[in-house]
Amino acid sequence: MxxxxxxxxxxxxxxxxxxxxxxxxxxxxxxxxxxxxxxxxxxxxxxxxxxxxxxxxxxxxxxxxxxxxxxxxxxLMLNGEHDEHNAILSIHAGSGGVDAQDWAEILLRMYLRWAEHHHFRTEIYDYNEGEEAGVKSVTVEIEGRYAYGYLRSEAGTHRLIRLSPFDAAHRRHTSFAKVEIMPDIEDSIDITIRPEDLDIDTYRSTGAGGQHVNKTDSAVRMRHIPTGIVVTCQNERSQIQNREVALKLLKARLYELELKKREEETARLKGEHVQADFGTQIRTVTVHPYNIVKDHRTNQETGNTDGYLSGDVDPFIDAYLRDKAGGVVATE
Structure with missing residues:
Protein backbone atom coordinates (compact mmCIF):
# COMPACT_ATOMS: atom_id res chain seq x y z
CA MET A 1 0.00 0.00 0.00
CA LEU A 76 -21.58 -10.51 -15.72
CA MET A 77 -23.97 -8.44 -17.88
CA LEU A 78 -23.30 -5.47 -15.59
CA ASN A 79 -20.01 -4.74 -17.28
CA GLY A 80 -20.50 -1.08 -18.16
CA GLU A 81 -17.85 1.44 -17.18
CA HIS A 82 -19.81 2.65 -14.13
CA ASP A 83 -22.22 -0.22 -13.51
CA GLU A 84 -20.69 -0.99 -10.11
CA HIS A 85 -21.26 2.56 -8.85
CA ASN A 86 -23.99 4.03 -6.70
CA ALA A 87 -26.93 5.50 -8.58
CA ILE A 88 -28.40 8.99 -8.44
CA LEU A 89 -32.08 8.76 -9.29
CA SER A 90 -34.26 11.77 -10.13
CA ILE A 91 -38.00 11.69 -10.78
CA HIS A 92 -39.90 14.60 -12.37
CA ALA A 93 -43.67 14.83 -12.68
CA GLY A 94 -44.72 15.35 -16.29
CA SER A 95 -48.00 16.30 -17.90
CA GLY A 96 -51.10 15.34 -15.96
CA GLY A 97 -51.28 17.89 -13.15
CA VAL A 98 -51.79 16.56 -9.64
CA ASP A 99 -52.17 13.04 -11.02
CA ALA A 100 -48.68 13.24 -12.50
CA GLN A 101 -47.27 14.49 -9.19
CA ASP A 102 -48.97 11.62 -7.39
CA TRP A 103 -47.55 9.22 -10.01
CA ALA A 104 -44.05 10.62 -9.40
CA GLU A 105 -44.43 9.90 -5.68
CA ILE A 106 -45.69 6.37 -6.41
CA LEU A 107 -42.56 5.77 -8.50
CA LEU A 108 -40.37 7.12 -5.70
CA ARG A 109 -41.96 4.72 -3.23
CA MET A 110 -41.55 1.86 -5.72
CA TYR A 111 -37.81 2.45 -6.20
CA LEU A 112 -37.21 2.94 -2.47
CA ARG A 113 -38.85 -0.43 -1.84
CA TRP A 114 -36.81 -1.98 -4.66
CA ALA A 115 -33.64 -0.64 -3.03
CA GLU A 116 -34.76 -1.99 0.35
CA HIS A 117 -35.27 -5.45 -1.17
CA HIS A 118 -31.67 -5.33 -2.42
CA HIS A 119 -30.36 -4.06 0.93
CA PHE A 120 -29.21 -0.82 -0.69
CA ARG A 121 -28.95 2.37 1.33
CA THR A 122 -30.99 5.37 0.17
CA GLU A 123 -30.77 9.07 0.91
CA ILE A 124 -33.12 11.75 -0.42
CA TYR A 125 -31.19 14.90 -1.32
CA ASP A 126 -34.00 17.06 -2.65
CA TYR A 127 -37.80 16.77 -2.38
CA ASN A 128 -40.05 19.29 -4.08
CA GLU A 129 -43.61 18.69 -2.92
CA GLY A 130 -46.66 19.06 -5.14
CA GLU A 131 -49.30 21.71 -4.34
CA GLU A 132 -52.10 19.24 -3.55
CA ALA A 133 -50.43 15.83 -3.43
CA GLY A 134 -47.39 13.92 -4.58
CA VAL A 135 -44.08 15.41 -5.60
CA LYS A 136 -42.98 17.70 -8.43
CA SER A 137 -39.41 16.41 -8.40
CA VAL A 138 -37.16 14.38 -6.13
CA THR A 139 -33.52 13.30 -6.15
CA VAL A 140 -32.29 10.31 -4.19
CA GLU A 141 -28.97 8.48 -4.03
CA ILE A 142 -29.09 4.69 -3.96
CA GLU A 143 -25.91 3.24 -2.52
CA GLY A 144 -24.93 -0.34 -3.26
CA ARG A 145 -22.76 -2.35 -5.59
CA TYR A 146 -24.20 -2.36 -9.13
CA ALA A 147 -26.98 0.08 -8.18
CA TYR A 148 -26.35 2.10 -11.35
CA GLY A 149 -25.91 -1.01 -13.48
CA TYR A 150 -29.35 -2.24 -12.48
CA LEU A 151 -31.18 1.07 -12.53
CA ARG A 152 -29.87 2.45 -15.83
CA SER A 153 -32.64 0.39 -17.44
CA GLU A 154 -35.20 2.67 -15.77
CA ALA A 155 -34.22 5.97 -17.42
CA GLY A 156 -37.03 7.40 -19.54
CA THR A 157 -40.69 8.33 -19.39
CA HIS A 158 -43.08 6.16 -17.35
CA ARG A 159 -46.82 6.30 -18.03
CA LEU A 160 -49.74 5.51 -15.71
CA ILE A 161 -53.32 4.90 -16.83
CA ARG A 162 -55.91 4.75 -14.04
CA LEU A 163 -59.16 6.13 -12.67
CA SER A 164 -58.06 9.40 -11.08
CA PRO A 165 -58.57 9.67 -7.31
CA PHE A 166 -58.37 13.44 -7.76
CA ASP A 167 -61.17 13.70 -10.33
CA ALA A 168 -64.63 14.20 -8.80
CA ALA A 169 -66.14 12.37 -11.78
CA HIS A 170 -63.63 9.53 -11.27
CA ARG A 171 -62.66 9.55 -14.93
CA ARG A 172 -59.71 7.74 -16.46
CA HIS A 173 -56.50 9.80 -16.58
CA THR A 174 -53.09 9.29 -18.17
CA SER A 175 -50.09 10.61 -16.23
CA PHE A 176 -46.41 10.84 -17.09
CA ALA A 177 -43.21 11.06 -15.04
CA LYS A 178 -39.61 11.18 -16.20
CA VAL A 179 -36.95 9.10 -14.48
CA GLU A 180 -33.29 10.06 -14.75
CA ILE A 181 -30.50 7.71 -13.65
CA MET A 182 -26.89 8.85 -13.25
CA PRO A 183 -23.84 7.12 -11.80
CA ASP A 184 -22.14 8.62 -8.77
CA ILE A 185 -18.76 9.21 -10.42
CA GLU A 186 -17.39 11.81 -8.00
CA ASP A 187 -14.47 9.66 -6.83
CA SER A 188 -13.64 8.02 -10.17
CA ILE A 189 -13.62 10.78 -12.80
CA ASP A 190 -12.07 14.22 -12.64
CA ILE A 191 -14.59 16.76 -13.91
CA THR A 192 -13.37 20.34 -13.68
CA ILE A 193 -15.97 22.94 -12.74
CA ARG A 194 -14.73 26.52 -12.62
CA PRO A 195 -16.06 28.64 -9.73
CA GLU A 196 -16.93 31.44 -12.17
CA ASP A 197 -19.24 29.04 -14.03
CA LEU A 198 -21.44 28.56 -10.98
CA ASP A 199 -24.39 30.64 -9.81
CA ILE A 200 -25.20 29.56 -6.23
CA ASP A 201 -28.26 30.55 -4.19
CA THR A 202 -29.16 29.57 -0.64
CA TYR A 203 -32.66 29.31 0.77
CA ARG A 204 -34.60 27.72 3.61
CA SER A 205 -35.42 24.04 3.32
CA THR A 206 -39.09 23.23 2.78
CA GLY A 207 -39.24 19.46 3.19
CA ALA A 208 -38.89 17.05 6.06
CA GLY A 209 -35.50 17.09 7.66
CA GLY A 210 -35.57 17.80 11.36
CA GLN A 211 -35.54 20.86 13.60
CA HIS A 212 -33.10 22.81 11.43
CA VAL A 213 -35.56 23.00 8.52
CA ASN A 214 -36.95 26.51 7.86
CA LYS A 215 -34.67 28.08 10.49
CA THR A 216 -31.54 28.71 8.44
CA ASP A 217 -30.72 29.26 4.77
CA SER A 218 -28.98 25.88 4.55
CA ALA A 219 -30.51 24.61 1.29
CA VAL A 220 -28.43 25.16 -1.84
CA ARG A 221 -29.44 25.74 -5.45
CA MET A 222 -26.53 25.52 -7.89
CA ARG A 223 -26.74 26.51 -11.57
CA HIS A 224 -24.03 25.64 -14.06
CA ILE A 225 -24.03 28.72 -16.30
CA PRO A 226 -22.52 27.17 -19.51
CA THR A 227 -25.08 24.33 -19.65
CA GLY A 228 -27.99 25.77 -17.65
CA ILE A 229 -28.10 22.63 -15.49
CA VAL A 230 -29.61 23.31 -12.05
CA VAL A 231 -29.22 21.06 -9.01
CA THR A 232 -30.52 21.54 -5.48
CA CYS A 233 -29.88 19.93 -2.12
CA GLN A 234 -31.73 20.61 1.12
CA ASN A 235 -31.12 17.37 2.97
CA GLU A 236 -28.00 18.03 5.01
CA ARG A 237 -27.87 20.04 8.21
CA SER A 238 -25.29 22.61 7.10
CA GLN A 239 -24.98 24.79 4.03
CA ILE A 240 -21.42 23.49 3.48
CA GLN A 241 -22.64 19.89 3.38
CA ASN A 242 -25.43 20.79 0.98
CA ARG A 243 -22.90 22.55 -1.28
CA GLU A 244 -20.76 19.42 -1.37
CA VAL A 245 -23.73 17.22 -2.27
CA ALA A 246 -24.99 19.71 -4.88
CA LEU A 247 -21.53 19.72 -6.49
CA LYS A 248 -21.57 15.92 -6.61
CA LEU A 249 -24.99 15.95 -8.27
CA LEU A 250 -23.81 18.55 -10.78
CA LYS A 251 -20.76 16.46 -11.71
CA ALA A 252 -23.00 13.44 -12.29
CA ARG A 253 -25.34 15.47 -14.53
CA LEU A 254 -22.46 16.94 -16.53
CA TYR A 255 -21.02 13.48 -17.06
CA GLU A 256 -24.41 12.12 -18.15
CA LEU A 257 -24.83 15.05 -20.54
CA GLU A 258 -21.46 14.31 -22.12
CA LEU A 259 -22.35 10.63 -22.50
CA LYS A 260 -25.62 11.57 -24.20
CA LYS A 261 -23.80 13.85 -26.64
CA ARG A 262 -21.37 11.07 -27.54
CA GLU A 263 -24.19 8.57 -28.08
CA GLU A 264 -26.09 11.01 -30.31
CA GLU A 265 -22.96 11.78 -32.34
CA THR A 266 -22.20 8.07 -32.76
CA ALA A 267 -25.78 7.43 -33.89
CA ARG A 268 -25.62 10.39 -36.29
CA LEU A 269 -22.43 9.10 -37.90
CA LYS A 270 -24.04 5.68 -38.27
CA GLY A 271 -27.08 7.26 -39.88
CA GLU A 272 -29.40 6.17 -37.09
CA HIS A 273 -32.44 8.10 -35.89
CA VAL A 274 -31.59 10.29 -32.90
CA GLN A 275 -34.35 11.01 -30.40
CA ALA A 276 -34.61 14.75 -29.89
CA ASP A 277 -35.83 14.73 -26.30
CA PHE A 278 -34.30 13.09 -23.23
CA GLY A 279 -37.36 11.30 -21.95
CA THR A 280 -38.82 8.57 -24.15
CA GLN A 281 -41.77 6.47 -23.10
CA ILE A 282 -40.33 3.16 -21.94
CA ARG A 283 -43.05 1.59 -19.79
CA THR A 284 -46.77 1.83 -19.16
CA VAL A 285 -48.64 0.83 -16.02
CA THR A 286 -52.37 0.32 -16.60
CA VAL A 287 -54.74 -0.27 -13.69
CA HIS A 288 -57.97 0.50 -15.57
CA PRO A 289 -59.78 -1.05 -17.39
CA TYR A 290 -57.36 -3.97 -16.72
CA ASN A 291 -54.11 -4.54 -14.84
CA ILE A 292 -50.88 -4.75 -16.80
CA VAL A 293 -47.35 -3.36 -16.75
CA LYS A 294 -45.62 -3.42 -20.13
CA ASP A 295 -42.13 -2.38 -21.17
CA HIS A 296 -42.22 -1.03 -24.72
CA ARG A 297 -38.57 -1.82 -25.40
CA THR A 298 -38.48 -5.50 -24.45
CA ASN A 299 -42.20 -6.44 -24.42
CA GLN A 300 -41.70 -7.71 -20.86
CA GLU A 301 -45.03 -7.55 -19.06
CA THR A 302 -46.87 -8.64 -15.93
CA GLY A 303 -50.45 -8.51 -14.69
CA ASN A 304 -49.29 -8.09 -11.08
CA THR A 305 -49.40 -4.29 -10.93
CA ASP A 306 -49.53 -4.28 -7.12
CA GLY A 307 -46.34 -6.32 -6.88
CA TYR A 308 -44.60 -4.13 -9.44
CA LEU A 309 -45.54 -0.90 -7.68
CA SER A 310 -44.36 -2.46 -4.41
CA GLY A 311 -40.83 -2.78 -5.79
CA ASP A 312 -40.86 -5.96 -7.89
CA VAL A 313 -39.01 -4.33 -10.77
CA ASP A 314 -36.30 -6.98 -11.24
CA PRO A 315 -38.04 -8.92 -14.07
CA PHE A 316 -38.07 -5.72 -16.15
CA ILE A 317 -34.46 -4.89 -15.29
CA ASP A 318 -33.45 -8.46 -16.13
CA ALA A 319 -35.28 -8.37 -19.48
CA TYR A 320 -33.68 -5.04 -20.43
CA LEU A 321 -30.14 -6.17 -19.58
CA ARG A 322 -30.55 -9.49 -21.35
CA ASP A 323 -31.96 -7.69 -24.39
CA LYS A 324 -28.98 -5.31 -24.41
CA ALA A 325 -26.63 -8.26 -24.07
CA GLY A 326 -28.34 -10.03 -26.95
CA GLY A 327 -30.00 -12.64 -24.72
CA VAL A 328 -33.47 -14.08 -24.93
CA VAL A 329 -36.19 -12.04 -23.27
CA ALA A 330 -38.87 -14.05 -21.52
CA THR A 331 -42.27 -12.60 -20.72
CA GLU A 332 -44.48 -13.59 -17.86
Whole structure:
Protein backbone atom coordinates (compact mmCIF):
# COMPACT_ATOMS: atom_id res chain seq x y z
CA MET A 1 0.00 0.00 0.00
CA UNK A 2 1.37 3.43 -0.98
CA UNK A 3 2.51 5.72 1.84
CA UNK A 4 0.03 8.42 0.79
CA UNK A 5 -2.88 6.01 0.28
CA UNK A 6 -5.00 7.59 3.03
CA UNK A 7 -4.12 11.18 2.12
CA UNK A 8 -7.40 11.39 0.21
CA UNK A 9 -9.84 9.66 2.56
CA UNK A 10 -12.77 9.54 0.10
CA UNK A 11 -10.74 7.92 -2.70
CA UNK A 12 -9.09 5.55 -0.23
CA UNK A 13 -12.49 4.42 1.04
CA UNK A 14 -13.69 3.90 -2.54
CA UNK A 15 -10.65 1.73 -3.27
CA UNK A 16 -11.19 -0.27 -0.08
CA UNK A 17 -14.86 -0.84 -0.95
CA UNK A 18 -13.82 -2.07 -4.39
CA UNK A 19 -11.20 -4.38 -2.85
CA UNK A 20 -13.69 -5.78 -0.34
CA UNK A 21 -16.23 -6.38 -3.13
CA UNK A 22 -13.65 -8.32 -5.16
CA UNK A 23 -12.68 -10.36 -2.11
CA UNK A 24 -16.33 -11.17 -1.48
CA UNK A 25 -16.76 -12.24 -5.11
CA UNK A 26 -13.72 -14.54 -4.97
CA UNK A 27 -14.90 -16.00 -1.66
CA UNK A 28 -18.34 -16.69 -3.17
CA UNK A 29 -16.89 -18.58 -6.15
CA UNK A 30 -14.52 -20.53 -3.89
CA UNK A 31 -17.47 -21.46 -1.66
CA UNK A 32 -19.46 -22.71 -4.66
CA UNK A 33 -16.48 -24.74 -5.87
CA UNK A 34 -16.08 -26.33 -2.43
CA UNK A 35 -19.80 -27.23 -2.25
CA UNK A 36 -19.74 -28.75 -5.73
CA UNK A 37 -16.60 -30.72 -4.88
CA UNK A 38 -18.29 -32.17 -1.77
CA UNK A 39 -21.43 -33.07 -3.70
CA UNK A 40 -19.33 -34.65 -6.44
CA UNK A 41 -17.70 -36.88 -3.81
CA UNK A 42 -21.12 -37.90 -2.48
CA UNK A 43 -22.35 -38.63 -6.00
CA UNK A 44 -19.42 -40.98 -6.60
CA UNK A 45 -20.19 -42.85 -3.37
CA UNK A 46 -23.86 -43.12 -4.34
CA UNK A 47 -22.87 -44.71 -7.65
CA UNK A 48 -21.20 -47.51 -5.69
CA UNK A 49 -23.91 -47.76 -3.01
CA UNK A 50 -27.22 -46.26 -4.29
CA UNK A 51 -29.45 -44.61 -1.70
CA UNK A 52 -32.60 -42.96 -3.06
CA UNK A 53 -33.10 -40.72 -0.03
CA UNK A 54 -29.51 -39.50 -0.13
CA UNK A 55 -29.71 -38.98 -3.91
CA UNK A 56 -32.76 -36.78 -3.42
CA UNK A 57 -30.89 -34.72 -0.80
CA UNK A 58 -27.93 -34.23 -3.16
CA UNK A 59 -30.26 -33.14 -5.96
CA UNK A 60 -32.00 -30.71 -3.61
CA UNK A 61 -28.65 -29.29 -2.51
CA UNK A 62 -27.90 -28.37 -6.12
CA UNK A 63 -30.93 -26.06 -6.39
CA UNK A 64 -29.62 -23.10 -4.28
CA UNK A 65 -26.16 -23.52 -5.86
CA UNK A 66 -27.71 -23.28 -9.33
CA UNK A 67 -29.66 -20.17 -8.29
CA UNK A 68 -26.50 -18.57 -6.92
CA UNK A 69 -24.59 -19.31 -10.13
CA UNK A 70 -27.41 -17.81 -12.23
CA UNK A 71 -27.22 -14.61 -10.17
CA UNK A 72 -23.47 -14.44 -10.66
CA UNK A 73 -23.85 -15.04 -14.40
CA UNK A 74 -26.44 -12.27 -14.53
CA UNK A 75 -23.98 -9.91 -12.81
CA LEU A 76 -21.58 -10.51 -15.72
CA MET A 77 -23.97 -8.44 -17.88
CA LEU A 78 -23.30 -5.47 -15.59
CA ASN A 79 -20.01 -4.74 -17.28
CA GLY A 80 -20.50 -1.08 -18.16
CA GLU A 81 -17.85 1.44 -17.18
CA HIS A 82 -19.81 2.65 -14.13
CA ASP A 83 -22.22 -0.22 -13.51
CA GLU A 84 -20.69 -0.99 -10.11
CA HIS A 85 -21.26 2.56 -8.85
CA ASN A 86 -23.99 4.03 -6.70
CA ALA A 87 -26.93 5.50 -8.58
CA ILE A 88 -28.40 8.99 -8.44
CA LEU A 89 -32.08 8.76 -9.29
CA SER A 90 -34.26 11.77 -10.13
CA ILE A 91 -38.00 11.69 -10.78
CA HIS A 92 -39.90 14.60 -12.37
CA ALA A 93 -43.67 14.83 -12.68
CA GLY A 94 -44.72 15.35 -16.29
CA SER A 95 -48.00 16.30 -17.90
CA GLY A 96 -51.10 15.34 -15.96
CA GLY A 97 -51.28 17.89 -13.15
CA VAL A 98 -51.79 16.56 -9.64
CA ASP A 99 -52.17 13.04 -11.02
CA ALA A 100 -48.68 13.24 -12.50
CA GLN A 101 -47.27 14.49 -9.19
CA ASP A 102 -48.97 11.62 -7.39
CA TRP A 103 -47.55 9.22 -10.01
CA ALA A 104 -44.05 10.62 -9.40
CA GLU A 105 -44.43 9.90 -5.68
CA ILE A 106 -45.69 6.37 -6.41
CA LEU A 107 -42.56 5.77 -8.50
CA LEU A 108 -40.37 7.12 -5.70
CA ARG A 109 -41.96 4.72 -3.23
CA MET A 110 -41.55 1.86 -5.72
CA TYR A 111 -37.81 2.45 -6.20
CA LEU A 112 -37.21 2.94 -2.47
CA ARG A 113 -38.85 -0.43 -1.84
CA TRP A 114 -36.81 -1.98 -4.66
CA ALA A 115 -33.64 -0.64 -3.03
CA GLU A 116 -34.76 -1.99 0.35
CA HIS A 117 -35.27 -5.45 -1.17
CA HIS A 118 -31.67 -5.33 -2.42
CA HIS A 119 -30.36 -4.06 0.93
CA PHE A 120 -29.21 -0.82 -0.69
CA ARG A 121 -28.95 2.37 1.33
CA THR A 122 -30.99 5.37 0.17
CA GLU A 123 -30.77 9.07 0.91
CA ILE A 124 -33.12 11.75 -0.42
CA TYR A 125 -31.19 14.90 -1.32
CA ASP A 126 -34.00 17.06 -2.65
CA TYR A 127 -37.80 16.77 -2.38
CA ASN A 128 -40.05 19.29 -4.08
CA GLU A 129 -43.61 18.69 -2.92
CA GLY A 130 -46.66 19.06 -5.14
CA GLU A 131 -49.30 21.71 -4.34
CA GLU A 132 -52.10 19.24 -3.55
CA ALA A 133 -50.43 15.83 -3.43
CA GLY A 134 -47.39 13.92 -4.58
CA VAL A 135 -44.08 15.41 -5.60
CA LYS A 136 -42.98 17.70 -8.43
CA SER A 137 -39.41 16.41 -8.40
CA VAL A 138 -37.16 14.38 -6.13
CA THR A 139 -33.52 13.30 -6.15
CA VAL A 140 -32.29 10.31 -4.19
CA GLU A 141 -28.97 8.48 -4.03
CA ILE A 142 -29.09 4.69 -3.96
CA GLU A 143 -25.91 3.24 -2.52
CA GLY A 144 -24.93 -0.34 -3.26
CA ARG A 145 -22.76 -2.35 -5.59
CA TYR A 146 -24.20 -2.36 -9.13
CA ALA A 147 -26.98 0.08 -8.18
CA TYR A 148 -26.35 2.10 -11.35
CA GLY A 149 -25.91 -1.01 -13.48
CA TYR A 150 -29.35 -2.24 -12.48
CA LEU A 151 -31.18 1.07 -12.53
CA ARG A 152 -29.87 2.45 -15.83
CA SER A 153 -32.64 0.39 -17.44
CA GLU A 154 -35.20 2.67 -15.77
CA ALA A 155 -34.22 5.97 -17.42
CA GLY A 156 -37.03 7.40 -19.54
CA THR A 157 -40.69 8.33 -19.39
CA HIS A 158 -43.08 6.16 -17.35
CA ARG A 159 -46.82 6.30 -18.03
CA LEU A 160 -49.74 5.51 -15.71
CA ILE A 161 -53.32 4.90 -16.83
CA ARG A 162 -55.91 4.75 -14.04
CA LEU A 163 -59.16 6.13 -12.67
CA SER A 164 -58.06 9.40 -11.08
CA PRO A 165 -58.57 9.67 -7.31
CA PHE A 166 -58.37 13.44 -7.76
CA ASP A 167 -61.17 13.70 -10.33
CA ALA A 168 -64.63 14.20 -8.80
CA ALA A 169 -66.14 12.37 -11.78
CA HIS A 170 -63.63 9.53 -11.27
CA ARG A 171 -62.66 9.55 -14.93
CA ARG A 172 -59.71 7.74 -16.46
CA HIS A 173 -56.50 9.80 -16.58
CA THR A 174 -53.09 9.29 -18.17
CA SER A 175 -50.09 10.61 -16.23
CA PHE A 176 -46.41 10.84 -17.09
CA ALA A 177 -43.21 11.06 -15.04
CA LYS A 178 -39.61 11.18 -16.20
CA VAL A 179 -36.95 9.10 -14.48
CA GLU A 180 -33.29 10.06 -14.75
CA ILE A 181 -30.50 7.71 -13.65
CA MET A 182 -26.89 8.85 -13.25
CA PRO A 183 -23.84 7.12 -11.80
CA ASP A 184 -22.14 8.62 -8.77
CA ILE A 185 -18.76 9.21 -10.42
CA GLU A 186 -17.39 11.81 -8.00
CA ASP A 187 -14.47 9.66 -6.83
CA SER A 188 -13.64 8.02 -10.17
CA ILE A 189 -13.62 10.78 -12.80
CA ASP A 190 -12.07 14.22 -12.64
CA ILE A 191 -14.59 16.76 -13.91
CA THR A 192 -13.37 20.34 -13.68
CA ILE A 193 -15.97 22.94 -12.74
CA ARG A 194 -14.73 26.52 -12.62
CA PRO A 195 -16.06 28.64 -9.73
CA GLU A 196 -16.93 31.44 -12.17
CA ASP A 197 -19.24 29.04 -14.03
CA LEU A 198 -21.44 28.56 -10.98
CA ASP A 199 -24.39 30.64 -9.81
CA ILE A 200 -25.20 29.56 -6.23
CA ASP A 201 -28.26 30.55 -4.19
CA THR A 202 -29.16 29.57 -0.64
CA TYR A 203 -32.66 29.31 0.77
CA ARG A 204 -34.60 27.72 3.61
CA SER A 205 -35.42 24.04 3.32
CA THR A 206 -39.09 23.23 2.78
CA GLY A 207 -39.24 19.46 3.19
CA ALA A 208 -38.89 17.05 6.06
CA GLY A 209 -35.50 17.09 7.66
CA GLY A 210 -35.57 17.80 11.36
CA GLN A 211 -35.54 20.86 13.60
CA HIS A 212 -33.10 22.81 11.43
CA VAL A 213 -35.56 23.00 8.52
CA ASN A 214 -36.95 26.51 7.86
CA LYS A 215 -34.67 28.08 10.49
CA THR A 216 -31.54 28.71 8.44
CA ASP A 217 -30.72 29.26 4.77
CA SER A 218 -28.98 25.88 4.55
CA ALA A 219 -30.51 24.61 1.29
CA VAL A 220 -28.43 25.16 -1.84
CA ARG A 221 -29.44 25.74 -5.45
CA MET A 222 -26.53 25.52 -7.89
CA ARG A 223 -26.74 26.51 -11.57
CA HIS A 224 -24.03 25.64 -14.06
CA ILE A 225 -24.03 28.72 -16.30
CA PRO A 226 -22.52 27.17 -19.51
CA THR A 227 -25.08 24.33 -19.65
CA GLY A 228 -27.99 25.77 -17.65
CA ILE A 229 -28.10 22.63 -15.49
CA VAL A 230 -29.61 23.31 -12.05
CA VAL A 231 -29.22 21.06 -9.01
CA THR A 232 -30.52 21.54 -5.48
CA CYS A 233 -29.88 19.93 -2.12
CA GLN A 234 -31.73 20.61 1.12
CA ASN A 235 -31.12 17.37 2.97
CA GLU A 236 -28.00 18.03 5.01
CA ARG A 237 -27.87 20.04 8.21
CA SER A 238 -25.29 22.61 7.10
CA GLN A 239 -24.98 24.79 4.03
CA ILE A 240 -21.42 23.49 3.48
CA GLN A 241 -22.64 19.89 3.38
CA ASN A 242 -25.43 20.79 0.98
CA ARG A 243 -22.90 22.55 -1.28
CA GLU A 244 -20.76 19.42 -1.37
CA VAL A 245 -23.73 17.22 -2.27
CA ALA A 246 -24.99 19.71 -4.88
CA LEU A 247 -21.53 19.72 -6.49
CA LYS A 248 -21.57 15.92 -6.61
CA LEU A 249 -24.99 15.95 -8.27
CA LEU A 250 -23.81 18.55 -10.78
CA LYS A 251 -20.76 16.46 -11.71
CA ALA A 252 -23.00 13.44 -12.29
CA ARG A 253 -25.34 15.47 -14.53
CA LEU A 254 -22.46 16.94 -16.53
CA TYR A 255 -21.02 13.48 -17.06
CA GLU A 256 -24.41 12.12 -18.15
CA LEU A 257 -24.83 15.05 -20.54
CA GLU A 258 -21.46 14.31 -22.12
CA LEU A 259 -22.35 10.63 -22.50
CA LYS A 260 -25.62 11.57 -24.20
CA LYS A 261 -23.80 13.85 -26.64
CA ARG A 262 -21.37 11.07 -27.54
CA GLU A 263 -24.19 8.57 -28.08
CA GLU A 264 -26.09 11.01 -30.31
CA GLU A 265 -22.96 11.78 -32.34
CA THR A 266 -22.20 8.07 -32.76
CA ALA A 267 -25.78 7.43 -33.89
CA ARG A 268 -25.62 10.39 -36.29
CA LEU A 269 -22.43 9.10 -37.90
CA LYS A 270 -24.04 5.68 -38.27
CA GLY A 271 -27.08 7.26 -39.88
CA GLU A 272 -29.40 6.17 -37.09
CA HIS A 273 -32.44 8.10 -35.89
CA VAL A 274 -31.59 10.29 -32.90
CA GLN A 275 -34.35 11.01 -30.40
CA ALA A 276 -34.61 14.75 -29.89
CA ASP A 277 -35.83 14.73 -26.30
CA PHE A 278 -34.30 13.09 -23.23
CA GLY A 279 -37.36 11.30 -21.95
CA THR A 280 -38.82 8.57 -24.15
CA GLN A 281 -41.77 6.47 -23.10
CA ILE A 282 -40.33 3.16 -21.94
CA ARG A 283 -43.05 1.59 -19.79
CA THR A 284 -46.77 1.83 -19.16
CA VAL A 285 -48.64 0.83 -16.02
CA THR A 286 -52.37 0.32 -16.60
CA VAL A 287 -54.74 -0.27 -13.69
CA HIS A 288 -57.97 0.50 -15.57
CA PRO A 289 -59.78 -1.05 -17.39
CA TYR A 290 -57.36 -3.97 -16.72
CA ASN A 291 -54.11 -4.54 -14.84
CA ILE A 292 -50.88 -4.75 -16.80
CA VAL A 293 -47.35 -3.36 -16.75
CA LYS A 294 -45.62 -3.42 -20.13
CA ASP A 295 -42.13 -2.38 -21.17
CA HIS A 296 -42.22 -1.03 -24.72
CA ARG A 297 -38.57 -1.82 -25.40
CA THR A 298 -38.48 -5.50 -24.45
CA ASN A 299 -42.20 -6.44 -24.42
CA GLN A 300 -41.70 -7.71 -20.86
CA GLU A 301 -45.03 -7.55 -19.06
CA THR A 302 -46.87 -8.64 -15.93
CA GLY A 303 -50.45 -8.51 -14.69
CA ASN A 304 -49.29 -8.09 -11.08
CA THR A 305 -49.40 -4.29 -10.93
CA ASP A 306 -49.53 -4.28 -7.12
CA GLY A 307 -46.34 -6.32 -6.88
CA TYR A 308 -44.60 -4.13 -9.44
CA LEU A 309 -45.54 -0.90 -7.68
CA SER A 310 -44.36 -2.46 -4.41
CA GLY A 311 -40.83 -2.78 -5.79
CA ASP A 312 -40.86 -5.96 -7.89
CA VAL A 313 -39.01 -4.33 -10.77
CA ASP A 314 -36.30 -6.98 -11.24
CA PRO A 315 -38.04 -8.92 -14.07
CA PHE A 316 -38.07 -5.72 -16.15
CA ILE A 317 -34.46 -4.89 -15.29
CA ASP A 318 -33.45 -8.46 -16.13
CA ALA A 319 -35.28 -8.37 -19.48
CA TYR A 320 -33.68 -5.04 -20.43
CA LEU A 321 -30.14 -6.17 -19.58
CA ARG A 322 -30.55 -9.49 -21.35
CA ASP A 323 -31.96 -7.69 -24.39
CA LYS A 324 -28.98 -5.31 -24.41
CA ALA A 325 -26.63 -8.26 -24.07
CA GLY A 326 -28.34 -10.03 -26.95
CA GLY A 327 -30.00 -12.64 -24.72
CA VAL A 328 -33.47 -14.08 -24.93
CA VAL A 329 -36.19 -12.04 -23.27
CA ALA A 330 -38.87 -14.05 -21.52
CA THR A 331 -42.27 -12.60 -20.72
CA GLU A 332 -44.48 -13.59 -17.86
Missing amino acids: AADFWSDNRKAQAHMQRLNALREEVTTWEGIAAQLNDLHGLAELLEEEPDEEMQAEVAQSLVPIQEQIEKLEFA
